[in-house]
Amino acid sequence: MKQNKLHTPEGVRDLLPEECAVKLEVQKRIETVFHRYGFYTVETPTFEYYEVFANEWGSIQPKYMYKFFDREGSILTLRADMTPPIARMAAATYTQKQMPLRLCYFGNTFRYNEKYQGKLREFTQAGVELIGVNSNDADAEVIALAVNSLLIAGITEFQIDIGQVDFFIGIIEEAGLTDQEGELLQELIDNKDYIGLEEAVEEMDIDGTLKELILDLPKLFGSMEVLQKARAKTENHKAINALEKLQNVYEILCAYGVEKYISFDLGMVTRLNYYTGIIFRGYTYGTGVSIVDGGRYDGLLGEFGQKQPAVGFAIMLNELIGAMERQQIPILSWSVDTLLVFTKNSLKQALSCGDILRSEGMYVENSLLGEDLNLNISYAEEKGIGGIVFFEDQERVKLINTVTRETIETTVNELLKQASKEDEPCGI
Amino acid sequence: MRYLTFALAKGRLAEQTMELFESAGYPCEQMKEKSRKLIFVNEDLKLKFFLAKASDVPTYVEYGAADIGVVGKDTILEERRNLYEVLNLGFGSCRMAVAGPIDSKEKLNKSCNLRVATKYPNIASDYFYHKKKQTVEIIKLNGSVELAPIVGLSEVIVDIVETGSTLKENGLVVLEEICPISARMVVNRVSMKMQYERITKLIEAVKEKLG
Numbered sequence: 109m110k111q112n113k114l115h116t117p118e119g120v121r122d123l124l125p126e127e128c129a130v131k132l133e134v135q136k137r138i139e140t141v142f143h144r145y146g147f148y149t150v151e152t153p154t155f156e157y158y159e160v161f162a163n164e165w166g167s168i169q170p171k172y173m174y175k176f177f178d179r180e181g182s183i184l185t186l187r188a189d190m191t192p193p194i195a196r197m198a199a200a201t202y203t204q205k206q207m208p209l210r211l212c213y214f215g216n217t218f219r220y221n222e223k224y225q226g227k228l229r230e231f232t233q234a235g236v237e238l239i240g241v242n243s244n245d246a247d248a249e250v251i252a253l254a255v256n257s258l259l260i261a262g263i264t265e266f267q268i269d270i271g272q273v274d275f276f277i278g279i280i281e282e283a284g285l286t287d288q289e290g291e292l293l294q295e296l297i298d299n300k301d302y303i304g305l306e307e308a309v310e311e312m313d314i315d316g317t318l319k320e321l322i323l324d325l326p327k328l329f330g331s332m333e334v335l336q337k338a339r340a341k342t343e344n345h346k347a348i349n350a351l352e353k354l355q356n357v358y359e360i361l362c363a364y365g366v367e368k369y370i371s372f373d374l375g376m377v378t379r380l381n382y383y384t385g386i387i388f389r390g391y392t393y394g395t396g397v398s399i400v401d402g403g404r405y406d407g408l409l410g411e412f413g414q415k416q417p418a419v420g421f422a423i424m425l426n427e428l429i430g431a432m433e434r435q436q437i438p439i440l441s442w443s444v445d446t447l448l449v450f451t452k453n454s455l456k457q458a459l460s461c462g463d464i465l466r467s468e469g470m471y472v473e474n475s476l477l478g479e480d481l482n483l484n485i486s487y488a489e490e491k492g493i494g495g496i497v498f499f500e501d502q503e504r505v506k507l508i509n510t511v512t513r514e515t516i517e518t519t520v521n522e523l524l525k526q527a528s529k530e531d532e533p534c535g536i
Numbered sequence: 537m538r539y540l541t542f543a544l545a546k547g548r549l550a551e552q553t554m555e556l557f558e559s560a561g562y563p564c565e566q567m568k569e570k571s572r573k574l575i576f577v578n579e580d581l582k583l584k585f586f587l588a589k590a591s592d593v594p595t596y597v598e599y600g601a602a603d604i605g606v607v608g609k610d611t612i613l614e615e616r617r618n619l620y621e622v623l624n625l626g627f628g629s630c631r632m633a634v635a636g637p638i639d640s641k642e643k644l645n646k647s648c649n650l651r652v653a654t655k656y657p658n659i660a661s662d663y664f665y666h667k668k669k670q671t672v673e674i675i676k677l678n679g680s681v682e683l684a685p686i687v688g689l690s691e692v693i694v695d696i697v698e699t700g701s702t703l704k705e706n707g708l709v710v711l712e713e714i715c716p717i718s719a720r721m722v723v724n725r726v727s728m729k730m731q732y733e734r735i736t737k738l739i740e741a742v743k744e745k746l747g
Contacts, residue, residue, distance in 0.1 A: 226599070269729055300620035300728070303720070326620075330732060371729070391726045393538070396600025397618075398726065 119221060119229025131232070133441035134429055135214055137260045138234050145253050147212035147236045152193035154216070158183035160192050163411055172219045186218035190233050190422055192408065198239050199412035207240025207416065214425075228426060235402075235422035242406060242417035244353055247386045248360035254390060254400050254421050255366040261428060262437050266392035268369050268400065269329065271376030272354050273383050275338070278346030279322060283314045293322065297375045300326040317341055329373035332358065338374055350385075357386065382408070386419070394434030399427045442471055447488045447496045449475045454499035457520050461497070464527050485510055497523070537582045540727075540734060543602035545590035545611070549719055552627045553606045554585075560741040594619060594722065603727035604735065609717045610696055614656045620728050622739055623721035626746060632659060632714040635703050636685045636692035641711050643691050653677050653684030654694040663694065663714050682706045 116122060123131060139149065155176075162170055162185075174186035187193060190213055202209055214234045221227040236253060238246050251268060258266050276297070280290040289312055296305040302323075309322055321341040328334045335351050335358075342348060354372065361367050376387055383403040390400030402421025409416040432439060446465060450458030462472045473493065477483050481498060488496055488510045498506040505523050507516040544550040554567055564585050566576040576585045588596060590607055594617035597605040605619075608628055612621060634644065634652075643650060650672045654660045657676045664672045675690055684690040686706060696717055697703060697710055721739070728735055 265730075267729055300622055300723075302622055303624045304621070329729070373729075391729045393730060394600075396598060396724050396726055 117229075118223060119227065121228070129441040129443070130439045131425065131429060133439055134261050134432075135232075135234060135425065137262070138257045138423065139212070139214065141253065141257050141260050142212040142234075142236055145210070145236075145249070145256075147210040147238075147253075150194065150197065150211050150213055151215065152187070152190075152197060152213070155184045155186050156193055156196075158185045160196055161185050161188045163192075168219065172221065174218050174220055187215065188219055189217060190215055190235055191237065191405070191420060194237050195239075195405075195408045195418065196412045198237070198418075199409045199414035199416065202239075204240075208246070209239040210236065211239070212236040232425040233422040234425050235420060237418055237420035239409065239418040240416050242385070242404070242419075244356045244360060246419055247353075247404060248357045248364065250402065250419050250421060251357070251370070251386075251388060252361060252364040252366050254388070254402060254423070255364075255369045257423060258369075258390060258392075258400070258428070261423075261432070262439060263392055263428070263432055263435065265435070266369060266390055266399070267371055268388055268390045269371050269373045269376060270354060270357070270386060270388045271373045272350040272386055273377065273380050273403075274350035274353075274385060275347045275374050276325070276377045277380065278344040278348075278350060279318065279325075279342065281346065282342070282344040283312075283318050283322070285312060285314075294377045294380060297322075297325045298377050300375065302326060325377075326375040328375055330371060332372065334372050334374060353386070388421070390423075392428075392431050392435070394431035395427050397424070397427060399424050399431060444471045444473045444491065444493050445495060446470050446472045447475050447484060447493045448472055448499075449477075449479065449481065449484045449496055450499040451479045451501065453501050457502055458497075458499040461499070461520065461523060461527075464524060465497075468527055481506075481508075538731070539577075539582050539584045540604065540731065540738075541584045541586070541602045543586060543588050543593045543596040543605040543607075545593050545605075545607045545719075546587045547590075549590070549606065549608065549628050550587055553625065553719070556625065556627075556742060556745060560738075560745045562738065562741070591615060597722050597724050600724045600726055603724050603731060604738075605722045606719055607722065608696075609715075609720050610656065610659070612720060612722065613662075613715075614658050616658060618725065620723040620725060621720050622723050622728075623743060623746075625719040625721060625742075628717070628719040630696045630698040630717050631710075632656070632694065632717055633697045633710045634663075634692050634694055634712040634714065635682075635697065635708050635710050637707060638709050640685065640691045644711055649673070650692065651675060651690035652692055652694055653681055653690035655679070655681055656694055659714065660694040682708060 158175060161168060161173060168188040173188045176184050178184055194211060194213060198209055212235065216230050216232050218230050221229050236250060238250050255268060292308055296308055305326065306323060309319055328338055335355055339351050358370065361370055382405055384406040385404035387403035389398040391398055400421055400423050404419040406417040409418055448458055448462045462474060465472050475484050477487055484496060494510060496508040496510060498508060500506060503519055505518050505520055507518060544553055554564065562581065562583060564576050564578045564583060567585060574586055590611045593605040593607040594612060594615040596602040597619055598617040610632055648671055652660050652672050653675045655677060657674050660674050664670045677684060681693045681695045682702060684693055685708060692711060700710060703709060723735060
């Protein structure tokens with residue numbers, strides 16, 4: 109038990125300064141794009157009533173939620189997913205007149221993932237919800253936003269796969285299958301289990317072309333052509349409608365100029381009771397799971413008292429950053445560039461100069477190690493601080509480049525004059 | 537070009553897989569040499585192979601440490617990983633079955649205190665709880681499962697049966713069949729999308745050799 113004091117529990121972790129700076133930098137880049145598209149950031153509580161997350165459409169199974177009681181006996185749940193709380197908030201707060209609503213969020217979610225699987229139990233999601241409109245334009249806007257968010261984050265090799273749940277639902281309807289049979293097929297198609305699917309379909313009473321189409325479903329992914337391929341094999345109204353919508357969304361995405369990152373997967377059939385239209389996922393190299401999950405969920409807000417269509421996505425920030433590291437994409441963020449060293453006499457000059465340098469955009473650390481210059485130089489080297497400004501007395505200032513050891517002698521007045529002229533006044 | 541990485545279940549399965557891959561145009565000469573290497577590379581085609589314990593193959597593939605894996609259906613069912621299962625390679629064929637002494641047959645159908653010993657607790661609970669709708673007690677063992685009914689640890693076992701000769705020698709028989717088993721090719725969900733053309737080409741080439 110003593111050991112518990114030293115370690116974090118499985119699935120949660122500390123973020124050290126460098127990691128935290130990288131995460132915040134990526135988050136900042138993404139947030140800028142969200143804002144530029146008119147999405148306002150919101151926050152929801154870290155824990156909520158269990159009922160917000162547990163519904164029949166259940167996006168997360170109850171066994172994966174962290175649950176506890178409050179003093180009145182209500183069950184509370186650590187935020188297991190970002191979307192239901194935002195749907196709750198939007199349904200309770202806004203009226204029809206205020207639609208469409210564009211909201212975005214950055215927050216941690218908590219899931220009781222299996223032990224020893226190397227999966228985080230607390231992880232950060234960055235996402236958007238576009239509420240109040242069901243149209244191809246809305247779907248395309250959100251997908252284009254996902255693409256632009258990934259691009260601004262810094263990755264270039266990725267792919268957004270788009271599917272449409274109505275296509276599968278239409279096919280199942282046409283085949284006249286029971287819910288149970290539909291569920292079985294859904295699972296097999298989702299796993300691209302060609303073999304299992306063939307065995308299952310053989311046992312069901314399905315006619316020729318439809319059978320062929322269902323068997324083909326797990327293979328119906330790739331470029332635009334899959335839509336035509338699928339179109340040729342069905343006469344079901346719902347399915348055709350779904351294909352036309354996909355086609356139209358793709359045309360809008362071309363207008364956004366992001367078609368290079370788009371592909372299709374008609375066999376993407378997960379969480380059918382949650383998603384009600386378009387569904388998409390983002391993939392990149394260096395991670396075995398998707399980095400973006402999104403889709404249309406027109407039924408969710410109704411659960412919270414106001415029927416409104418909605419579409420959105422979440423970027424799995426930890427997965428994205430992990431993938432960027434493995435792809436060796438540098439993420440430059442800020443670091444301390446200047447160490448301020450001073451004597452008792454020059455304290456006043458040093459502190460006021462420090463503030464001026466900060467206001468000029470520099471990252472300045474006040475030395476707490478005293479006047480010993482060598483001590484300060486080795487500290488700066490250890491911490492990777494490139495420059496030292498040493499206030500020898502009230503007049504004389506030494507600028508030391510800790511990498512080249514180049515030293516420039518100057519005065520307080522000179523220094524201030526330079527600072528007001530350039531962004532990096534010391535030339536260090 | 538990126539490497540395409542394969543995780544193969546150690547042993548006979550890996551040998552058969554490499555024979556098949558070679559005939560389909562995906563050879564790896566390094567694997568034929570005797571060495572202590574852990575990773576075998578075909579530089580021309582940018583392929584990497586490694587051998588792993590069968591039950592770890594789905595894990596390597598799920599996390600994307602390997603793009604493609606070859607492993608028995610028994611392991612796939614037991615490990616329940618999030619993968620694409622794309623091809624039945626046909627070899628390594630056997631059955632998952634419930635076995636025990638012949639007089640356990642009666643108990644199997646009514647006893648609610650049935651004890652089941654197995655290396656495959658997930659498959660066993662799936663079969664008894666969901667398919668047979670029967671509550672049983674599952675005991676996880678790590679090997680020589682046939683021992684369990686003989687020494688009275690359990691009434692029946694759930695295990696893979698190839699010819700049935702091991703069972704017979706120990707006075708056990710197959711009581712119920714659960715499902716057929718054979719080697720499968722599995723693919724990581726992201727790799728399937730990001731390396732779509734290469735992987736599809738590989739699947740088609742292997743499929744053609746299988747006839």
